[in-house]
Amino acid sequence: MSGTRTPAALVLEDGRVFRGAAYGARGTSLGEAVFCTGMTGYQETLTDPSYRKQIVVQTAPQIGNTGWNDEDDESSRIWVAGYVVRDPARTPSNWRATRSLDDELREQGIVGIAEVDTRTLTRHLREHGAMRAGVFSGDALAPVEELLDTVLASPAMKGADLAGEVTTSKPYVVPAEGQRLYRVAALDLGIKANTPRQLAKRGIEVHVLPATSSMDDVLAVEPDGVFLSNGPGDPETQRHAIELTSATLAREIPLFGICFGNQILGRALGLGTYKMRFGHRGINVPVLDTATGRVAITAQNHGFALEGEPGQRFESPFGAAIVSHYCANDGTVEGLRCQDVPAFSVQYHPEAAAGPHDANPLFDEFVGLMETKNA
């Protein structure tokens, strides 16, 4: 870390306090404290719009070893509210690095804290659940009671409507690589750069649309398929995206959803969503496909989940659907498949840029749906 040591504190809403050293920008950040278990991919994590309003705790003890590069961003900026690490790299080293993580956090005004016992903190969050928190740094920190009041006055993640804060302001097109086979309208609720890239690689021209786009905007693209992206906040707040999904299903346009997109498809099909105790955030979450019995190791980042049982078949306004995938760790819903309309979704990330790539063929399945529809 550059400069002299500045004190910092992480204050959780239940009154637990972790003291450490300022990391990144100095100041205050408020958000929901969540832990992420990925051993690699911190740059992709930090720039994932789904982390908006969250204070991310890295369980990997050393962070920043490979610095920051100009290639791995998942969006135009760092979205996490605050960052909690144990042991930041003193000397980053990687052939692609152009600066240190500490410098980048400072540059982007992200308030972090280092020298935290992240193992104890993670156990606390596992037991008591993800909760509101604040990172405070500076030479003269206010008394803990005052800091706690600030945390308690901040909004909770349940009921948070955040897609509008991260979506693109204007539509844009990511051209197909090689010959254009299909055109897809992608609703940007917090899309990561690797998603259009994965689609484009498969000959898809991707029209990324703002979250507020109407069905007419979607149809104006003349899409062969509709894609629902990942995104921050509570899926229950996404009434517009849910209506757009219903309109897409009614027209039988092939649809694929990832993460937030899975929750939105589920809600359009009549399932409920709930806030999990501490969610799934990492790059080694095992998911079971009920059709094949095969397990995929997946990247995940979610704090809400769909209600449902593994393998459950249910009736929806658009015909029958099944809970096609579930988490091998805790049995939560990880995927849906409609039986009567061309639509499916997963709670995990086939585009995962830091890997693993087990789920990557799901993009080919989406292409398959469009092929069948056009046959």
Ligand SMILES: NC(=O)CC[C@H](N)C(=O)O
């Ligand atoms: N990565 C995502 O799309 C997250 C979806 C949703 N915001 C959740 O936390 O569950």
